[in-house]
Amino acid sequence: MPRTVLLADDHEDNRIALLTVLEASGYRTLGAGNGREAVEMAREHLPDLIVMDLAMPVMDGREAARILREGGRTASIPIVLLTAMALSIRPDELRREGFADVLIKPCLPFTFLEEVKRWIGPPEG
Numbered sequence: 001m002p003r004t005v006l007l008a009d010d011h012e013d014n015r016i017a018l019l020t021v022l023e024a025s026g027y028r029t030l031g032a033g034n035g036r037e038a039v040e041m042a043r044e045h046l047p048d049l050i051v052m053d054l055a056m057p058v059m060d061g062r063e064a065a066r067i068l069r070e071g072g073r074t075a076s077i078p079i080v081l082l083t084a085m086a087l088s089i090r091p092d093e094l095r096r097e098g099f100a101d102v103l104i105k106p107c108l109p110f111t112f113l114e115e116v117k118r119w120i121g122p123p124e125g
Helices: 012-024 035-045 061-069 091-096 109-120
Strands: 004-008 028-032 049-053 079-083 101-104
Touching: 004 012, 004 035, 012 028, 012 109, 028 035, 035 049, 035 061, 049 061, 049 109, 061 079, 079 109, 101 109
Parallel strands: 004 028, 004 049, 049 079, 079 101
Antiparallel strands: none
């Protein structure tokens, strides 16, 4: 069965583009438009990796990640932060908070796929 990536991003164009890259590479995908949806989907589907935008409506990526890390079954799922806020974040601080890594938007498809593979391997296990 293909490995699953949950992508949470409130910008639909970004979400669709990255989900398309993942699907074309053979990954199973789930998409969420805000942090609350991401938490619900992660709890239901237990993806292999979560890629989370930082600034989202309803619940931001930082709060969603905190909830998922405290959530028993979701606590061990790696969460990679994907953000356009390059000048206002501190990647080392975010990693100490529990994010597996930090990617800056715009992120080239090759770079994005390499990051996914680094955390969960190729699409098929």
